[in-house]
Amino acid sequence: MLRDIQRLIQSQADFIISQQLPSGAIPWYRGGITDPWDHVECAMALDFSGRSGEANSAYKWMRDTQNPDGSWYFSYHDDKPQDLTKDTNFSTYIATGMWFHYLTTRDLDFLRFMWPAVEKAIDFALSLQQPGGEIYWGLSENNEVWPGAILTASSSTWLSIKCGIRIAKKLGVDKPDWNKACRKLASAIRNHPERFDRLGEDKSGHTMTWYYPILVGLLKGKQAEQRVSRGWQDFIIDGWGCKCFADRQSVCVAETFELVLALTKMGAQDKARMVRDWVLQFQDSDGVFYREVYWPHREIRRSELEPQTHEKNTWTSAAAILAMAALSGSKIL
Numbered sequence: 001m002l003r004d005i006q007r008l009i010q011s012q013a014d015f016i017i018s019q020q021l022p023s024g025a026i027p028w029y030r031g032g033i034t035d036p037w038d039h040v041e042c043a044m045a046l047d048f049s050g051r052s053g054e055a056n057s058a059y060k061w062m063r064d065t066q067n068p069d070g071s072w073y074f075s076y077h078d079d080k081p082q083d084l085t086k087d088t089n090f091s092t093y094i095a096t097g098m099w100f101h102y103l104t105t106r107d108l109d110f111l112r113f114m115w116p117a118v119e120k121a122i123d124f125a126l127s128l129q130q131p132g133g134e135i136y137w138g139l140s141e142n143n144e145v146w147p148g149a150i151l152t153a154s155s156s157t158w159l160s161i162k163c164g165i166r167i168a169k170k171l172g173v174d175k176p177d178w179n180k181a182c183r184k185l186a187s188a189i190r191n192h193p194e195r196f197d198r199l200g201e202d203k204s205g206h207t208m209t210w211y212y213p214i215l216v217g218l219l220k221g222k223q224a225e226q227r228v229s230r231g232w233q234d235f236i237i238d239g240w241g242c243k244c245f246a247d248r249q250s251v252c253v254a255e256t257f258e259l260v261l262a263l264t265k266m267g268a269q270d271k272a273r274m275v276r277d278w279v280l281q282f283q284d285s286d287g288v289f290y291r292e293v294y295w296p297h298r299e300i301r302r303s304e305l306e307p308q309t310h311e312k313n314t315w316t317s318a319a320a321i322l323a324m325a326a327l328s329g330s331k332i333l
Contacts, residue, residue: 005324005327005328008280008287008320008324009048009049009320009321009324009325010049011286011287011288012045012049012287012288012289012317012318012320012321013045013046013049013050013051013317013321015286015288015312015314015317016042016045016046016054016314016317016318017046017051017054019314020054020057020058021034021078021079023057023061023064023079024057024058024059024060024061025039025058025061025076025079026038026039026042026043026058026314027077027314028311028313028314028315029311029312029313029314032077032313033075033076033077033082034075034076034077034079035074035075035076035090036062036072036073036074036087036090036091036093036094037087037089037090037093037156038314038315038318039058039061039062040058040062040093040094040096040097041093041097041315041318041319041322042058042314042315042317042318043055043058043059043097043101044096044097044100044101044318044322045317045318045319045321045322046058047100047101047104047105048100048104048321048322048325048330048332049321052101052104052105052107055101056110059094059097059098059101059110059114061079062094062114062117063113063114063116063117065079066117066120066121067086069086069120069124070091070119070120070121070122070123070124071086071087071088071091071121071124071139072086072087072090072091072121073085073086074086074087074090074138083141084141085138085139085140085141086124086138086139086143087137087138087153088124088125088128088135088136088137088138088153088157089125089137089150089153089154089156089157089160090138091121091124091125092121092122092124092125092156092157092160092161092164093156093160094114094117094118094121094160095118095121095122095160095161095163095164095167096156096159096160096163098111098114098118098163098167099163099164099166099167100163100332102167102170103332104332108170111167111170111171112171115167115171115173118164118167119164119168121164122160122161122164122178125157125160125161126161126177126178126181128145129181129184129185130149130195132184132188132192132195133181133184133185133186133187133188133189133192133195134149134154134185134188134192134195134196135149135154135157135185136148136149137149137150137153147199148196148197148198148199149188149195149196149197150196150197151189151193151196151197151209151212151213152206152208152209152212154185154188154189154196155189155212155213155215155216155218156212156216157185158182158185158186158189158216158218159216159217161178161181161182161185162182164178165178165179165182186218189213189218190218190219197209205245205246205247206244206245206246207231207235207242207243207244207245207246207252207255207259208255208258210227210231210234210235211227211228211231211258211259211262212258212262213227214227214228214262214265214266215258215261215262215265217265220266221266224262224265224266225266225268228262228263228266228268234246237249237251237295239278240278240279240293240295241253241255241256241259241275241278241279241282242255242256242259242275243295244292249294249295250292250293250294250295251279251282251292251293251294251295252291252292253279253282253289253290253291253292253293253316253319253320254291254315254316254318254319254320255319256275256278256279257276257279257316257319257320257322257323258319258323259275260272260275260276260279260323260326260327261319261322261323261326263275264323264326264327265326269327272323272326272327273327276323276324276327284312288312288317289312289316289317289320290311290312290316291311291312291313291316
């Protein structure tokens, strides 16, 4: 089984690399957009599959394209900015990526090389932190503040700040303001849900809102178990995986693999393996995972899957690699 998992990890890494541009950017697929968050997730997956050279190129692309204020734009096409929104979560995720890059490679020189980009990215996000601890989602293309915080994005941002603190410590840099900001954000997420998703964009029906505070380690033990139990009936199609939204009859493969990560994080390995085994069926003949599969309310044959699916993309393969690595016993994830 372990050999099969390793083959699967390498096949997903091959697919990601086949889509990577000469600049180092990793778009969703050739001809598609590159967004900084999914780009970093793909770089992390390449590190966990032993492809640190390609991951280095991906991180150098981030350093080369960073805006002067520490942000990145929401999306790029062929290395040119497309959507000029600046997302705090997308921008800070480089810290998560670089910390895991260091843990997998132990390349301290590259960590130092990337530190200025990490530092500016976190400072950009913290410039939008509010007195209650929440961090506003971002800036418009006209640099107008979007005055709201999103729970899923904020959970990811919290993890990125923690990773930034670990990087700073490794490099001998003291960041007491980051520590304070991280604690305030964690307190807001755990104790003040009313501070999030309050501008009419209620994300409670989105599967990521369900599991993301667990995936990043904000909720543990009984709290995590209760949250999983409460959402299981709403978000799970038995034998298939996670719905994208509670009211939608389709399984999102990347989100299902992220749920595997969350279940592993909380120590529910048996349940994580069960969900992983469900979603392994959604691959094409080359072993690449589909992005989304529609639930037909009946038993179907494998041959029926392909016409009912959306595109295959790099970040779905990245999520698969990270989930496989975690379930294989990685002590890093």
